[in-house]
Amino acid sequence: MMIIMKTNATPQQVEAVINAVKSEGLNVHLSQGVEATIIGAIGETHSIPIERFEGLDGVEVVQRITQPYKLASRQFHPENTALSLDGFTVGGNEIAVIAGPCSVESRSQIIETAIAVKEAGASALRGGVFKPRTSPYSFQGLGEEGLEYLAEARAQTGLPIVVEIMSQVQIDLMVKYVDVLQVGARNMQNFNLLRAIGEMRTAVLLKRGLSATIEELLMSAEYILAGGNQRVMLCERGIRTFETATRNTTDINAIPVLKNLTHLPVILDPSHSTGHADYVAAVARAGIAAGADGLIVEVHPDPAKAVSDGKQSLKPEKFAEMVMQAGQIAQIMGRKLAVVQGEYIKQGWA
């Protein structure tokens, strides 16, 4: 950390900062310039908040040199983390395609969709049963009943299931059913939830918050990793900007930036990041071309009648086209789409 003192800082103030740095177990590197004094704090600084020094008298600004996260960083873990799901891995050479409806609406809807997305080439099934809807009057999800239907869909297709968790109180119930816990954008900084999930050993799909920076996303991942749950996938799902032509703005830069900063798998959600079915395939291709390790896409047998997110949901036929295009781009990248083969066989956690 670099602590830059104000130009008029007194020697006593500099001394006080030096003592504070030492009291954190860090070494001091003092550099007295013509106009300003800079104090370098050297050592394991990732666990020390910059606020520790910002409030001291005479301090102009504190700059972090190392990243404020450790377990998530590539420095700590240079090799890509490839986490295994049923029958395939995410973060290695294979590209996962998670698909399904925004919400589980009924038994027949989810089973029909599961079969359709599997046939089209999906490697996992998504479907929400607890829905974080903007309006409290909108459909809130089927709850445990929905989980039963998802489990049945998994049994029929062999696709592992990805389901959003909204609250700690749902954890015990959900880990009995789901293969991947999804933490939604609105809960990216629900730190109690993150800590609770960190205690589990179920894989996690952590979505970037609507207005979260890349660094904040990585800090949130660190909460889960710090609990000992290493099976975290990050997901870019679009950020809030001034542009209103699309629901969100896909931060495509985040893909190579994250691949550079972290060893965790990075996937893209072109459905939420565009909000419009017309643009999903183009942005899905872009994501794979930019280096994403997977996609999560909303698919509905009848988007016009979907209870939620119909506008951004692909019909199974359109989804099949998208998978084919994504596969072509994957091939150029020296990768291939993950394929779930045969019957579903329950495997132990990796």
Added chain:
Amino acid sequence: MMIIMHPGAPREQIDAVIAEIERHKLTAHPIFGVEQTIIGAVGDGHYVLKETFEALPGVLEVQRISKPYKLASRQFHEHDSVFELDGFTVGGTEIPIIAGPCSVESRAQILEIAQAVKESGANALRGGVFKPRTSPYAFQGLGEEGLEYMAEAREKTGLPIVVEVMAVSQIPMMEKYVDVFQLGARNMQNFNLLRAVGETRTPVLFKRGMSATIEEMLMASEYILSGGNTRVILCERGIRTFETATRNTTDINAIPVLKQLTHLPVIIDPSHSTGDSSYVSAIARAGVAAGADGMIVEVHQDPAHAISDGRQSLTPEAFARMVKQVRAVAEAVDRRLVSQHVTA
């Protein structure tokens, strides 16, 4: 346009709005609801401003249904605009790559880079001679001297040249040299400049403003088109967001959105949209995968010593690797890079 009246707006106010609609040679279609009246204004209304109705008494809100631009829209011009530059087309199957330094720094520098980018697969040469630098104390460009060097580089390599124009007063001089005018992000809404460029017949590479919406960009391109200059190339170069990990945020959505809304060619500038040479190739590939018609990339033989934009400039070797990757992606989306340019 849909004009939504306040709940309980009296008949006189509704009639006044209808009269105003008819004065603009549009047809009024009032819908009398239980609480509110909505009046549809039907006809060729792209030139009628929302503001015309917004200020009338009793009007709650005016919503535009049709696009506020016409010449740029796909409704007006259904098929992709394809036009020719020296030796290649833009907007068709071919994906041209424009490359070169941020600034022309010297004769030797631009001649060397021109040769290098050409050998690596560039189809046009970029290089700024008037530079819109954030600081007035930063290098402002070589001016006409730089244009002479660019012209020489073109002669030696056959690459057409793309140069940014910053002011109306530069147009007559620049027209003599350049193949494509670049309009920079900071001038996207410099309407006098847009009108003046619209009067010329030199193709224009038109960059999106840092905080401009897609609609604002299309409106601004309409300024150029309405002057009769139809050879306009739109360029996504990243927008300003809260994210600071990159210089800008590449709005990759803008590529398919623009391709749907307009017939004009759409290219991507992965150098400015990321601001970091380590991310340029990934975003160049993404752009082509998303449907971009081309790209403009900053290349410098010695990025560490570039006068401007060194951090986002590729070395010629890195650029050659990027071209190879982009070629593969282009083929996957049934496009192709321009076959190598013949030296003039």
